[in-house]
Amino acid sequence: MIWKTAWKNVWRNRIRSLVVIASVTVGIFAGIFAVAFMNGMIAQRFDAAIDEEISHIQITGKDYVLNNDPQIMMSREDNIIPSIGSLSGISGIVQRTLVTGMAGTASKNAGVQIVGIAPEKEKEIFTLHKTIIPGTGDYFERESKFDLALIGQDLAKELNIIRFVIDSAVLIKLENQKVPAEILTKLSVISGKRFPNEKKFTSVVTSLLSKSELREYGQLIKKEAWSFRENSRMTLTFLDMDNNQVSSVFRIAGVYDIKNAMFEQVQVFVRNDVLCRLAGIDENSFHQLVIRINDLNQTVAITDEIRSGWPGLDVRNWKELQPDLAMMTDYVHQIYGLFMGIILAALAFGIINTMLMVVLERTRELGMLTAIGMNKRRVFSMIMLESVFLSLIGGVVGMIFGWLSVLLSAKNGINFAQYAEGMEAFGYSAHIFPEITFSFFILITILIIITGIASSVYPALKALRLDPAEAIRTE
Amino acid sequence: MKVLELKNVNKIYDGSEVHVHAVNNVTLEFQEAEFAAIVGPSGSGKTTLLNLIGGLDMPTSGKIIIDGSDLSGLKSSQLIDFRMRNIGFVFQAYNLIPVLTAKENVEFIMNLQKWSRKERDERTFELLKAVGLGDRMNSRPSKLSGGQQQRVAVARALASRPKFVLADEPTANLDSKSATTLLEIMEKLNHEEKITFIFSTHDARVVKMAHRVITLEDGSVVSDDIRE
Numbered sequence: 001m002i003w004k005t006a007w008k009n010v011w012r013n014r015i016r017s018l019v020v021i022a023s024v025t026v027g028i029f030a031g032i033f034a035v036a037f038m039n040g041m042i043a044q045r046f047d048a049a050i051d052e053e054i055s056h057i058q059i060t061g062k063d064y065v066l067n068n069d070p071q072i073m074m075s076r077e078d079n080i081i082p083s084i085g086s087l088s089g090i091s092g093i094v095q096r097t098l099v100t101g102m103a104g105t106a107s108k109n110a111g112v113q114i115v116g117i118a119p120e121k122e123k124e125i126f127t128l129h130k131t132i133i134p135g136t137g138d139y140f141e142r143e144s145k146f147d148l149a150l151i152g153q154d155l156a157k158e159l160n161i162i163r164f165v166i167d168s169a170v171l172i173k174l175e176n177q178k179v180p181a182e183i184l185t186k187l188s189v190i191s192g193k194r195f196p197n198e199k200k201f202t203s204v205v206t207s208l209l210s211k212s213e214l215r216e217y218g219q220l221i222k223k224e225a226w227s228f229r230e231n232s233r234m235t236l237t238f239l240d241m242d243n244n245q246v247s248s249v250f251r252i253a254g255v256y257d258i259k260n261a262m263f264e265q266v267q268v269f270v271r272n273d274v275l276c277r278l279a280g281i282d283e284n285s286f287h288q289l290v291i292r293i294n295d296l297n298q299t300v301a302i303t304d305e306i307r308s309g310w311p312g313l314d315v316r317n318w319k320e321l322q323p324d325l326a327m328m329t330d331y332v333h334q335i336y337g338l339f340m341g342i343i344l345a346a347l348a349f350g351i352i353n354t355m356l357m358v359v360l361e362r363t364r365e366l367g368m369l370t371a372i373g374m375n376k377r378r379v380f381s382m383i384m385l386e387s388v389f390l391s392l393i394g395g396v397v398g399m400i401f402g403w404l405s406v407l408l409s410a411k412n413g414i415n416f417a418q419y420a421e422g423m424e425a426f427g428y429s430a431h432i433f434p435e436i437t438f439s440f441f442i443l444i445t446i447l448i449i450i451t452g453i454a455s456s457v458y459p460a461l462k463a464l465r466l467d468p469a470e471a472i473r474t475e
Numbered sequence: 476m477k478v479l480e481l482k483n484v485n486k487i488y489d490g491s492e493v494h495v496h497a498v499n500n501v502t503l504e505f506q507e508a509e510f511a512a513i514v515g516p517s518g519s520g521k522t523t524l525l526n527l528i529g530g531l532d533m534p535t536s537g538k539i540i541i542d543g544s545d546l547s548g549l550k551s552s553q554l555i556d557f558r559m560r561n562i563g564f565v566f567q568a569y570n571l572i573p574v575l576t577a578k579e580n581v582e583f584i585m586n587l588q589k590w591s592r593k594e595r596d597e598r599t600f601e602l603l604k605a606v607g608l609g610d611r612m613n614s615r616p617s618k619l620s621g622g623q624q625q626r627v628a629v630a631r632a633l634a635s636r637p638k639f640v641l642a643d644e645p646t647a648n649l650d651s652k653s654a655t656t657l658l659e660i661m662e663k664l665n666h667e668e669k670i671t672f673i674f675s676t677h678d679a680r681v682v683k684m685a686h687r688v689i690t691l692e693d694g695s696v697v698s699d700d701i702r703e
Contacts (some may be wrong), residue, residue, distance in 0.1 A: 001582075001586035004579075005572065005574065005583075008574035008575065009574055011574075012573070012574055033611055147536070162673060185591060364568070365570065365572065365573075369571040370555065370565065372558065372559065372563075372632075373559020373562075373587060374559075374587060375555045375556065376553060378587065394510075448629065468531050469531040
């Protein structure tokens with residue numbers, strides 16, 4: 001009866017209750033969507049870091065990372081690879097040779113890390129081969145009489161081996177993507193003209209289009225106008241094992257795009273045998289082992305197992321390689337909980353206000369209930385339930401809207417193309433696919449119930465302090 | 476059988492500016508199935524006396540003994556429970572729960588006492604039928620007239636078979652016809668259920684129908700007439 005009465009009481013003043021419910025709905029909806037957005041962003045960053053950049057565990061010779069000394073190497077003759085590879089929980093292991101050097105073209109130079117890889121073996125660990133920009137080449141697939149290097153999009157821009165051009169093909173592509181005809185007319189003025197770098201291209205396009213046109217279509221135009229200079233070459237310069245300077249010309253095998261500017265600017269991949277030949281490194285030797293494991297929860301256990309089995313090596317897992325990533329994944333749920341908690345705390349004030357009005361309006365009724373024998377626990381429960389119902393109705397509706405919004409936006413993602421440069425500088429993709437877990441909805445439900453209960457305490461205590469004899473006489 | 480006894484009951488409101496002796500040395504006894512009216516001018520202490528009898532207020536001195544239990548010896552929570560089990564209330568302003576139907580209002584106290592559904596249904600139907608509202612069980616108070624609402628309130632007061640019912644000016648808000656109907660119903664239930672009714676009233680019709688009339692003046696009992 002207490003439940004039924006509390007439920008009916010919620011609808012006694014429909015408009016007031018609906019206002020509270022609407023505010024909870026909006027708060028929960030906004031909270032869920034924001035969390036799903038952050039969650040998607042972090043999940044994408046995590047997947048990209050593991051799948052394209054660092055994998056789960058990296059092993060180097062003792063103090064290699066500390067001293068960056070290319071002489072500190074491991075050898076195949078020590079049987080490290082099969083021994084570690086046979087440990088349970090490990091799904092793949094590859095060796096890499098690492099050399100620090102300079103990449104240069106006729107107009108620009110940039111410091112890089114040259115990574116010697118066995119392309120086919122790498123595919124077992126990384127998905128970098130899936131990130132090659134169409135039209136820029138491939139992942140060491142084609143035969144070539146030249147030495148090949150795979151570089152990142154940002155290094156390609158840095159070395160000026162890309163160009164920007166608006167030609168008829170680009171205009172058609174833009175038209176297909178619903179760019180207004182008036183913008184295409186403005187762009188046709190520079191049709192056929194080649195721009196050697198992004199800066200010059202941006203400056204010309206900015207002079208042609210209005211600010212709002214640029215905001216709306218600037219990134220799209222830049223994306224379509226961008227093209228790679230085929231058969232480009234670059235020189236990689238580094239020191240060999242005898243500390244002699246070696247320079248060699250490489251053809252660009254392909255350009256990868258992993259939405260992480262820092263990685264793309266620095267990491268250049270070449271075939272391991274080529275790098276060993278040029279740097280005078282014995283092909284049985286290598287600088288780094290990269291390991292992929294089956295279960296993320298086994299990260300620390302496997303790291304410790306390798307450390308104890310091979311104490312002469314430096315073993316670092318992804319949490320140690322990218323502590324920011326570890327912190328995000330370890331504390332993300334607490335942060336989401338805190339975030340929702342703040343939203344609900346703000347909503348709680350609205351609920352408290354409403355419940356105080358309820359107690360004030362029903363003074364006589366509450367006095368009557370106490371007079372006829374409804375004890376304090378029941379009076380408290382009735383008010384608390386009313387508050388919980390108000391919160392829960394808003395919460396459930398908010399959760400449904402939140403879930404639907406995540407469902408809809410996750411289908412095609414949300415593209416912040418205009419902020420791509422900034423976001424990719426920190427390793428985050430600008431195209432975000434919100435995602436949320438079922439357990440988060442359970443957490444929110446618990447938080448909403450706690451909010452409802454907490455919001456009812458003060459009004460309920462006020463109700464309990466009523467003197468029934470006086471309350472009954474209240475007009 | 477004695478159901479209620481007041482021994483030298485006093486109630487003094489002693490504020491910083493006012494000193495009111497609202498109930499002055501009242502000693503009374505009520506027997507089972509009495510139909511008693513407490514009358515007196517405004518400010519004579521009728522409502523205060525009813526509040527003391529109902530355990531809604533505590534006397535400054537004296538004893539109120541209901542069915543052998545002294546109310547002053549009970550803690551607040553025990554007092555609420557005691558009221559629930561032993562006392563029915565009818566208020567001047569009906570005080571029904573507006574969101575509940577007539578049936579739900581009547582069975583509310585039985586729910587608090589954890590009666591079974593079958594028992595509740597039987598008792599609710601029996602009482603609402605007795606007050607002439609057998610066909611309005613599912614009506615909310617807003618759909619009932621004042622007289623009908625007060626009849627529901629009487630049914631609610633009797634629902635858990637209390638030792639006695641306290642009614643504070645039950646006819647004050649009713650028209651003449653409704654008041655007469657209500658009084659006839661209460662008298663009938665008093666007779667059938669053997670439950671003591673104690674009213675505070677200004678209404679001459681109530682006084683006329685009462686079997687006992689207690690007159691208060693300035694908090695003191697000035698007459699106590701028992702009619703045959």
